[in-house]
Amino acid sequence: xxxxxxxxxxxxxxxxxxxxxxxxxxxxxxxxxxxxxxxxxxxxxxxxxxxxxxxxxxxxxxxxxxxxxxxxxxxxxxxxxxxxxxxxxxxxxxxxxxxxxxxxxxxxxxxxxxxxxxxxxxxxxxxxxxxxxxxxxxxxxxxxxxxxxxxxxxxxxxxxxxxxxxxxxxxxxxxxxxxxxxxxxxxxxxxxxxxxxxxxxxxxxxxxxxxxxxxxxxxxxxxxxxxxxxxxxxxxxxxxxxxxxxxxxxxxxxxxxxxxxxxxxxxxxxxxxxxxxx
Amino acid sequence: xxxxxxxxxxxxxxxxxxxxxxxxxxxxxxxxxxxxxxxxxxxxxxxxxxxxxxxxxxxxxxxxxxxxxxxxxxxxxxxxxxxxxxxxxxxxxxxxxxxxxxxxxxxxxxxxxxxxxxxxxxxxxxxxxxxxxxxxxxxxxxxxxxxxxxxxxxxxxxxxxxxxxxxxxxxxxxxxxxxxxxxxxxxxxxxxxxxxxxxxxxxxxxxxxxxxxxxxxxxxxxxxxxxxxxxxxxxxxxxxxxxxxxxxxxxxxxxxxxxxxxxxxxxxxxxxxxxxxx
Numbered sequence: 432x433x434x435x436x437x438x439x440x441x442x443x444x445x446x447x448x449x450x451x452x453x454x455x456x457x458x459x460x461x462x463x464x465x466x467x468x469x470x471x472x473x474x475x476x477x478x479x480x481x482x483x484x485x486x487x488x489x490x491x492x493x494x495x496x497x498x499x500x501x502x503x504x505x506x507x508x509x510x511x512x513x514x515x516x517x518x519x520x521x522x523x524x525x526x527x528x529x530x531x532x533x534x535x536x537x538x539x540x541x542x543x544x545x546x547x548x549x550x551x552x553x554x555x556x557x558x559x560x561x562x563x564x565x566x567x568x569x570x571x572x573x574x575x576x577x578x579x580x581x582x583x584x585x586x587x588x589x590x591x592x593x594x595x596x597x598x599x600x601x602x603x604x605x606x607x608x609x610x611x612x613x614x615x616x617x618x619x620x621x622x623x624x625x626x627x628x629x630x631x632x633x634x635x636x637x638x639x640x641x642x643x644x645x646x647x648x649x650x651x652x653x654x655x656x657x658x659x660x661x662x663x664x665x666x667x668x669x670x671x672x673x674x675x676x677x678x679x680x681x682x683x684x685x686x687x688x689x690x691x692x693x694x695x696x697x698x699x700x701x702x703x704x705x706x707x708x709x
Numbered sequence: 710x711x712x713x714x715x716x717x718x719x720x721x722x723x724x725x726x727x728x729x730x731x732x733x734x735x736x737x738x739x740x741x742x743x744x745x746x747x748x749x750x751x752x753x754x755x756x757x758x759x760x761x762x763x764x765x766x767x768x769x770x771x772x773x774x775x776x777x778x779x780x781x782x783x784x785x786x787x788x789x790x791x792x793x794x795x796x797x798x799x800x801x802x803x804x805x806x807x808x809x810x811x812x813x814x815x816x817x818x819x820x821x822x823x824x825x826x827x828x829x830x831x832x833x834x835x836x837x838x839x840x841x842x843x844x845x846x847x848x849x850x851x852x853x854x855x856x857x858x859x860x861x862x863x864x865x866x867x868x869x870x871x872x873x874x875x876x877x878x879x880x881x882x883x884x885x886x887x888x889x890x891x892x893x894x895x896x897x898x899x900x901x902x903x904x905x906x907x908x909x910x911x912x913x914x915x916x917x918x919x920x921x922x923x924x925x926x927x928x929x930x931x932x933x934x935x936x937x938x939x940x941x942x943x944x945x946x947x948x949x950x951x952x953x954x955x956x957x958x959x960x961x962x963x964x965x966x967x968x969x970x971x972x973x974x975x976x977x978x979x980x981x982x983x984x985x986x987x
Contacts, residue, residue, distance in 0.1 A: 556839060
């Protein structure tokens, strides 16, 4: 039997839980507040950030959307500092990548660790590596939550993390280093991925390439976490060929796997941050 | 031909270079200053920290040794803040582990990133993971420097990092994630290490176990980085059985491999920090 790690169904359950937390906090007079910061003029990003705001508001959270079509490092830093000091705001999310010319490290480094609910700052990523308590990047939360909901332990396994971004693959590999597991990380374009995939118990992809992982590369019973998001027109494809599913013991479909979970994880972290202050 | 990665000889060369940098800075009226902070009553640690001070002073650096046999988190934090603000001090090293009862994360998180010359803080470790510029932990610097001096590229290889501390193995694996290499990390006691070792091009051990890696576990031509420091009386043994050396293309001996490099790397980072201010 192959388990489909259904991100949509899981998101619905998680959002109900988060909404219940928000209601509880409301009883104490606290409204979890999230500040969403977008730079540049990418329309897809703008739509995505607006969706985050809408989802937050729908469950009774407070959300602010700040869009800087043009800005400077100095202005952006000053704005983040203002959010750091704002008691209405429990979580700050700066949409990455930033608009061209802006210094990403400077921006994420300015976010107060207590408000870094999207796990973007070096301070947070260092804590992920150290195995210390922090707000995990939404992508990691999504994977761990999906496995938990389907009673699959992330431990005692050999993970292959195929990808190298600061949002997902590198922090995920760092996170796994603190488990009773083994982890192999390789860049999205590493020519050795077929060999590495063959012995992996879990394959987590962030390869930006349609069907890069094929059935001949994996072993029977593999768990597939596919973070691919490869568009061809309006159709989206994963990094993993669906033929792999037949050999897998569990997999995240694309679409409908980890993707839908991301906003829920961000909102849950924000509610946690508000709870800590309560 | 097997290359012996000679830490003592390399340290001597590096220390000459660092001394020359210190002299250059002296010409500009700058003396690189290092604050060494020790807590508790471990005699071995006290001796080691005093050695760091002596080595620094020998090449014309300024060094302070602060020993708190008994202290509190509050007192230690206040002291680190004082060092952060002290213009004589360019680098701060807090000897770990801290004395029992003290909060290690609190202490290392207090060190200003610009003065975190031993790569201890979450901010620094996050930057290591992100591939951003920072002062690398001395253990990583030592390994990369040894490879460089012997013209061995760390890239294009499959690394096995066998160990899981915050000082060495986890940051090292994080560092390698930013190279054109693959890296597998497993805990020091992971039962799968023999299997993982078999396909590794480089094996870096921090296993706290005498001769844990044996010749049958490795492939021909492997590069061995042995961070073992296992004492039996006054004799010290590596994590790697010397019989492995015959199959290796290069290896760090124990003693005389990475160990002697550590102080030199700390001093070099401190001088770099002073240079940035110059």
